[in-house]
Amino acid sequence: MIDFCILGSGISGSTIANLLSKKYSVKVFDKARGPGGRSSNKRFKNNLSFDHGVQYISPKSKQFSKFIQKLYKNKTLKTWDGNHLDFTFEKKPLSVRYIGKKANNDLVKYNLKGIKQFFASPITKIKFNKNYWEITLNNKSKHHFKSLIITCPFPQLKKLAKKYLNKKILKLKVQMQPNITVVIALKKQKNLPISSIKFNDDVLAWAANENSKKRFKSNMSLWTLQATLKWSKKTINKYKTDKSIMNQLISRFIKLTGLKKNKIIFKRIHGWKFSYNYKKTPYLSIWNKKINLGICGDWLNGPKVENAWLSANNLAKKIK
Numbered sequence: 030m031i032d033f034c035i036l037g038s039g040i041s042g043s044t045i046a047n048l049l050s051k052k053y054s055v056k057v058f059d060k061a062r063g064p065g066g067r068s069s070n071k072r073f074k075n076n077l078s079f080d081h082g083v084q085y086i087s088p089k090s091k092q093f094s095k096f097i098q099k100l101y102k103n104k105t106l107k108t109w110d111g112n113h114l115d116f117t118f119e120k121k122p123l124s125v126r127y128i129g130k131k132a133n134n135d136l137v138k139y140n141l142k143g144i145k146q147f148f149a150s151p152i153t154k155i156k157f158n159k160n161y162w163e164i165t166l167n168n169k170s171k172h173h174f175k176s177l178i179i180t181c182p183f184p185q186l187k188k189l190a191k192k193y194l195n196k197k198i199l200k201l202k203v204q205m206q207p208n209i210t211v212v213i214a215l216k217k218q219k220n221l222p223i224s225s226i227k228f229n230d231d232v233l234a235w236a237a238n239e240n241s242k243k244r245f246k247s248n249m250s251l252w253t254l255q256a257t258l259k260w261s262k263k264t265i266n267k268y269k270t271d272k273s274i275m276n277q278l279i280s281r282f283i284k285l286t287g288l289k290k291n292k293i294i295f296k297r298i299h300g301w302k303f304s305y306n307y308k309k310t311p312y313l314s315i316w317n318k319k320i321n322l323g324i325c326g327d328w329l330n331g332p333k334v335e336n337a338w339l340s341a342n343n344l345a346k347k348i349k
């Protein structure tokens with residue numbers, strides 16, 4: 030029997046999979062079609078590629094900085110240079126921004142090298158049978174493991190594993206906030222010498238110039254736009270049916286940058302229902318050794334790649 034089933038191939042799932050695979054047998058399952066979770070990269074035909082989740086990594090802790098430096102040296106990551114404009118004028122120290130060499134899920138791909146991974150494989154049911162876990166996939170197939178690690182956001186965890194979580198965990202006040210993201214391609218106009226813009230606006234929070242990441246040559250200008258929290262909350266439940274939501278965000282971008290609307294030749298919208306939990310919980314990770322159930326993820330300790338990574342490292346220590 031395989032030692033560990035890991036639910037989720039995001040930053041925390043791929044990190045714990047990598048750490049455990051040094052000593053145990055591991056399999057990773059993700060409901061999505063590719064790896065990365067909220068750090069995934071959206072690709073469309075004609076070389077259109079957008080980091081529609083994680084924008085960049087700026088490590089703070091010594092432990093995570095060391096890991097990021099290793100990935101920078103082995104060319105998995107690179108720095109995102111150029112002009113990063115901030116119209117909120119927040120007093121934040123300038124920090125180096127790291128991005129994937131090819132896409133922002135490069136970190137996850139690095140972690141998952143050599144590990145058995147299964148995509149488009151949602152786990153729909155879990156059951157603990159005395160000394161092993163039985164997981165059921167949406168195609169009804171059943172698989173047995175000695176231990177189970179769950180890395181999805183809190184609302185999804187509660188839905189799947191309620192029976193196996195104690196009251197303290199079930200009562201945690203975790204609010205995963207939404208985010209609306211729109212990606213657009215414009216016929217190449219003036220190549221703006223700008224890498225990203227943080228807006229001081231009610232609707233549009235952030236725009237990233239994908240071309241400035243210098244990963245590919247394109248005759249189009251590619252931008253990823255992210256809405257403010259306030260506007261995302263207002264629109265998350267209707268963005269699929271109400272087309273005006275995508276257009277409103279684009280219009281705001283056009284108005285604030287002066288780019289030409291009639292040059293837009295591609296646009297897509299994505300709603301992240303469980304995007305960030307701003308409030309930390311008292312836990313960095315959870316390990317229930319009586320039933321061999323582990324839980325890690327950014328929702329426990331802060332909405333950043335670094336927190337997801339630290340949570341997974343903390344869980345690996347507990348297991349060992």
Ligand SMILES: Cc1cc2nc3c(=O)[nH]c(=O)nc-3n(C[C@H](O)[C@H](O)[C@H](O)COP(=O)(O)OP(=O)(O)OC[C@H]3O[C@@H](n4cnc5c(N)ncnc54)[C@H](O)[C@@H]3O)c2cc1C
Nearest residue numbers: 037039040041060066067082084085152181326327333334
């Ligand atoms: C729009 C946006 C922008 C962001 N920008 C930044 C940034 O610039 N810098 C930064 O540091 N952080 C950023 N973040 C936060 C960062 O994305 C997260 O902190 C981090 O990616 C969380 O990783 P995770 O592994 O904990 O969770 P996730 O990435 O959510 O991974 C959970 C995985 O579980 C899978 N899953 C869920 N349910 C099931 C199931 N039943 N069966 C199988 N698989 C399942 C999901 O598909 C997913 O892949 C951003 C987040 C968003 C949404």
